[in-house]
Amino acid sequence: MAESKKYFYMRLKENFFDEADIVALESLPDGILYSNILLKLYLKSLRDDGRLMLRGTIPYSTSMIAALTRHKEETVEKALKIFKDMNIIEVLDSGAIFMLEVQNYIGKSSTEADRKREFDRRRCDEKEGQTPRRKVGEISEKSPPEIRVKSIYNTPPLPPKGGKRERFVPPTVEEVAAYCEERKNGIDAEEFWSFYDSKGWKVGRSPMESWKSAVVTWEKRRKLEGTGKEKAAYADVV
Template identity: 60%
Template sequence: MADNKTYYYLKLKENFFDSEDMKLLQGMKDGYLYSDILLKLYLISLSQDGRLMYRGIIPYTPEMVATVTRHQVGTVEKAMDVLGKMGFIEILDNGAIYMLDIQNFIGQSSTEADRKREYRNLINTEKKRICGNSNVSDVGQMAGQMSKQKSDKSTPEYREQSKEIREESLESREQSTEIFAVSKDTVSRTDVQRAVEEWNSLAVYGLRPVSKLTSGTKRAKCLNARIKEYGIDEVLAAIERIKNSDFLKGNNKSGWMITFDWFVLPNNFPKVHDGYYENSTPQPQNGGSQSHVEQFADFARGWAGDE
């Protein structure tokens, strides 16, 4: 019987522990415990492309990290502080943890440059979404200030300097490996992840989040098709429009709420994308007939079931 499971693995070079960063880390008091926590976080984050957020929406607390790494909470708190200062991880204001070097250890070398660039863009995009600021450098400064306020022991200058060195090294490696172009028909895992995470942010309005997106299923194929057709930015914009629609959030006669599987269908997505359901759409007066919005939704619900 064929094995259809997806396996994730970490590729470490034989001199991994001989790097200056790892020598400095393990040279500290309890440094070997910190490096063990680091490797376990690398492995846990593999299925999310280096991003740590439980089920995609719940930030990992020190207690949760202690549970999954089998270390004391106090040790985990010290380790996270050290790993952040040394540039191994970055913790965003929403609690998402990014393993900054993990793109060196996963995937194929032919796609390495593109994957690393997408990963850095993903982090910056999430920063901008959290802070509501389009200037990436300003967001970086704000994140540094927040970290400094949280801990008197934090040293933003050291962290920023370490990050700049790593990014310069990353750019140098990208120049030597950027040989192959990604096909226009390819939808990256990063784009799919961004769309799912943006959808799951609607859970605060009571909408059902996506807990599973298996390759080859109807919902996965539909999402890939919408990303190819419109581009990831337009898909994210369409999800954002849902926030401006009381109707899609359940404020209608039947109490129906939009679902992910309904949203990605080819006949439904354009309506949401074009703002068909937004609050500015005229609604019927009390006692009047159904609006064209409700009529369309009733028709669509009749044949578009959730997966």
């Protein structure tokens, strides 16, 4: 995101455990343990888009991963070898571990293709011995999240009087999530995004002019209903 990484999650398809690689993995002795280790490494790598390095610079040793996943060190060692053989992970000379399939499971957004290209670019840079470049617009994790969000996602200014209204650009899921987090309204960003994306970003029959205004409308409806159910929020905005 100059994606504001306010939260990290995976989306697994309902047939995840029926996929060929997972079936093959779990058919091995201790395979169920290996798939558990794999999922934990996927989740741990989300903060850095599929790259595993402690604090970004320290390689994870087998013993560290064993402590992280709460599995025996010998089990972790076997699992990592199998993951490499199955081309599920790539371990670089620097010690960085890239989870090669995790991009298929990160929450869907309109920037999915850009995210995958960014992942491949960072991995290739590091393989060639270059310092992984920070993405344009990316803000240091040392900055407090509240500051990061407010510095990127401010309420847009009103269009100039008598001037042309700016062309509406649909937000990403991450932008919606960051704005909802800023307002602390509890709205499910992905549900909001999917709802309007399926409607072609229209409010009723009219093209949407401000997605942030639509968020506020959902927020007000939820307060009025007092039920906390997002479904009730649709009443004003369909």
